[in-house]
Amino acid sequence: MQATGRLSVSVLGAGLIGMDLATKIMRSDCLDLRLVAGRHDAAELRRAARRGLPVATGGIQSLVDAEEDFDVVFDATNASFHAEHAEKLAASGAMIVDLTPSRVGQMIVPGVNREDIGSHRDISMVTCGGQACVPILHAIARAHEIDCVEVVTTAATLSVGRASRLNLDEYVQTTQDAIRWFTGVEDVKALVNISPARPAATFRVAMYLRGRDLTTDSVRALVTRAADEIRTYVKGFGVSVCTVNDSTAFVSVEVTSSGERLPHYAGNLDIINSAAIQAAECYAAGRLALAGRETA
Amino acid sequence: MSQEAARDAAAGRPVQIHDPTLRDGQHAVRHSLGAEQLRAYLKAADAAAVPVVEVGHGNGLAASSLQVGRARLSDDEMMSIARETLTTSKLGVLMFPGWATTQDIKNALAYEVDLVRIATHCTEASVAERHLGFLRDEGVEAHGILLMTHMASPDQLAEECARLVGYGATGVGILDSSGHFLPSDVTARIGAIRAAVDVPVMFHGHNNLGMAVANSVAAAQAGAGILDACARGFGAGAGNTQLEVLVPVLERLGFRTGIDLYRLLDAADIAGRELMPAPPTIDSVSIVSGLAGVFSGFKKPVLDIAAREGVDPRDVFFELGRRQVVAGQEDLIVEVALALRAARDGGSPAGSGTGSC
Numbered sequence A: 001m002q003a004t005g006r007l008s009v010s011v012l013g014a015g016l017i018g019m020d021l022a023t024k025i026m027r028s029d030c031l032d033l034r035l036v037a038g039r040h041d042a043a044e045l046r047r048a049a050r051r052g053l054p055v056a057t058g059g060i061q062s063l064v065d066a067e068e069d070f071d072v073v074f075d076a077t078n079a080s081f082h083a084e085h086a087e088k089l090a091a092s093g094a095m096i097v098d099l100t101p102s103r104v105g106q107m108i109v110p111g112v113n114r115e116d117i118g119s120h121r122d123i124s125m126v127t128c129g130g131q132a133c134v135p136i137l138h139a140i141a142r143a144h145e146i147d148c149v150e151v152v153t154t155a156a157t158l159s160v161g162r163a164s165r166l167n168l169d170e171y172v173q174t175t176q177d178a179i180r181w182f183t184g185v186e187d188v189k190a191l192v193n194i195s196p197a198r199p200a201a202t203f204r205v206a207m208y209l210r211g212r213d214l215t216t217d218s219v220r221a222l223v224t225r226a227a228d229e230i231r232t233y234v235k236g237f238g239v240s241v242c243t244v245n246d247s248t249a250f251v252s253v254e255v256t257s258s259g260e261r262l263p264h265y266a267g268n269l270d271i272i273n274s275a276a277i278q279a280a281e282c283y284a285a286g287r288l289a290l291a292g293r294e295t296a
Numbered sequence B: 001m002s003q004e005a006a007r008d009a010a011a012g013r014p015v016q017i018h019d020p021t022l023r024d025g026q027h028a029v030r031h032s033l034g035a036e037q038l039r040a041y042l043k044a045a046d047a048a049a050v051p052v053v054e055v056g057h058g059n060g061l062a063a064s065s066l067q068v069g070r071a072r073l074s075d076d077e078m079m080s081i082a083r084e085t086l087t088t089s090k091l092g093v094l095m096f097p098g099w100a101t102t103q104d105i106k107n108a109l110a111y112e113v114d115l116v117r118i119a120t121h122c123t124e125a126s127v128a129e130r131h132l133g134f135l136r137d138e139g140v141e142a143h144g145i146l147l148m149t150h151m152a153s154p155d156q157l158a159e160e161c162a163r164l165v166g167y168g169a170t171g172v173g174i175l176d177s178s179g180h181f182l183p184s185d186v187t188a189r190i191g192a193i194r195a196a197v198d199v200p201v202m203f204h205g206h207n208n209l210g211m212a213v214a215n216s217v218a219a220a221q222a223g224a225g226i227l228d229a230c231a232r233g234f235g236a237g238a239g240n241t242q243l244e245v246l247v248p249v250l251e252r253l254g255f256r257t258g259i260d261l262y263r264l265l266d267a268a269d270i271a272g273r274e275l276m277p278a279p280p281t282i283d284s285v286s287i288v289s290g291l292a293g294v295f296s297g298f299k300k301p302v303l304d305i306a307a308r309e310g311v312d313p314r315d316v317f318f319e320l321g322r323r324q325v326v327a328g329q330e331d332l333i334v335e336v337a338l339a340l341r342a343a344r345d346g347g348s349p350a351g352s353g354t355g356s357c
């Protein structure tokens, strides 16, 4: 931690997720962006350097070799590299926030299990679809007997980078795992569409839940409360449909981006990155409280 | 082109027929085909020497879902029945990245499927990179095929197909998922793709505007080497290119399919009797679906939801088309129907509303 009380932070991976994270970190009061590292001299990195961001091109090695130890490292690369990245950073003691669907660290959805953040060194932000659906599914599954859950995510083509495309299998597996873990429902399916529509389709997540005791009033109340909670850290989160027919609840949500550099349709980038910033800020608050006690 | 000129142009060129009756037809019967139905048709298609027969849920591997309907038989049951029954025809399966995963492909390979088709939306070939690469490494024949292709220009499709070949596809192709094309659209697209790749090019037609056979002929004449067709046109919405019509038409034009006509007609009769309550027809809703450029498989869910919410299914189709929905986005139907109802009733949609619900 720095004298300013801010945590020193780096971002690994300079793609769609990584560059939006960098922008969001710059706006944070308790996170100080010290490095953005890609693995080669990419156009995004050069643009970032022109915006005054500290950049490096040596991938994970740039973080390991850096003169300072980072308090928090965001991994925004590709799920297949995350385990290696985490291992190389273990000695530094950094808290790692994983944006890739690697299924390595503790899964965190701020609206549901914020309290787990402090006790893990590697936390997984699940997936964009997972961040949108888990709080709602969790709320409904706690109040009702749910037999099965299905979640369909649609993201606009321009908001889905190459690493995301290579990670579609992991997206499906990680989203399913998270739904099972957070809701306790076993029969779970996750699907994802990438929409070629122009103008681009707004990020959207549709949920189906089957359960005999579901009622429209109860589901609406639960969804409204969960959505209000998510909106405390993802402003553009909105519920577009919430109905119950034939023992099946159908809830669909849309997320528009409120980030200044993001197009409005890219709610997928906004929701997972906002959740990741929340998690890092929670961690920073915990560290700060601890440091306060130690100096007192 | 005169018939003689057409025959000269075809000059005995072989066209490989790919038959997804038992996969695409599932859309017409809510994915309810049973084991005996599969066996009956597989045997008949095999006897007619149809080169490739595809089985599965309507949307391919692992697609049994609340979103598009749950299948009566599991993927394993369908593939195992097909593997046991086919003796000469090759066995094909279809897979959409994002709906199924590499694990599902591995599972299919355990049934020794001969051909895996990886499907992506028109401009999204890059999501197939990993799965085509996996199949190339496994030494399994793999084709990359593009859906909803009326949404992309000939040049874009050619570029995407070249990408698919780069990932390892040994064949590429386009589906007219909405039955929207006219023959000249097909000619332009197949021509552009042919100029960009040196692997066989496939065309898959839907019959919403009555163009499926004509479009398939246009594709063959533009150089397509693989054509999809289904017995009795069994497929989503208005159905697909009708197999037992397409084959003799191609033969008359001078193409060679290697399929036995009488046995093909027998297979089609069996399909008509065993697989479907009635062959697909071009009803009014299917025409609108084709005009609107919406995936034909939306027909049954649109009719169900429009009836439940008391709105005109044709309005639902045109609004879905305006929003450029793609296959897989069936979840938007409810929202569109509720919005139409609200607009008509002059209120805010019941069960909807941004912010709270």
Ligand SMILES: NC(=O)c1ccc[n+]([C@@H]2O[C@H](COP(=O)([O-])OP(=O)(O)OC[C@H]3O[C@@H](n4cnc5c(N)ncnc54)[C@H](OP(=O)(O)O)[C@@H]3O)[C@@H](O)[C@H]2O)c1
Residues within 6 Å of the ligand: A012, A013, A014, A015, A016, A017, A018, A037, A038, A039, A040, A042, A059, A060, A076, A077, A078, A079, A081, A099, A100, A101, A127, A128, A155, A159, A160, A161, A162, A163, A164, A165, A167, A171, A268, A269, A272
């Ligand atoms: N887009 C979304 O909606 C979304 C939402 C939630 C989570 N995610 C996840 O976030 C990750 C990034 O997705 P994205 O859409 O931002 O993809 P992207 O635009 O391709 O970004 C990935 C970036 O990481 C770099 N990279 C890859 N491997 C690296 C390594 N070993 N070391 C350093 N840099 C490396 C890539 O550089 P190269 O140019 O060298 O490949 C690229 O700049 C994926 O795991 C994805 O599943 C994406």
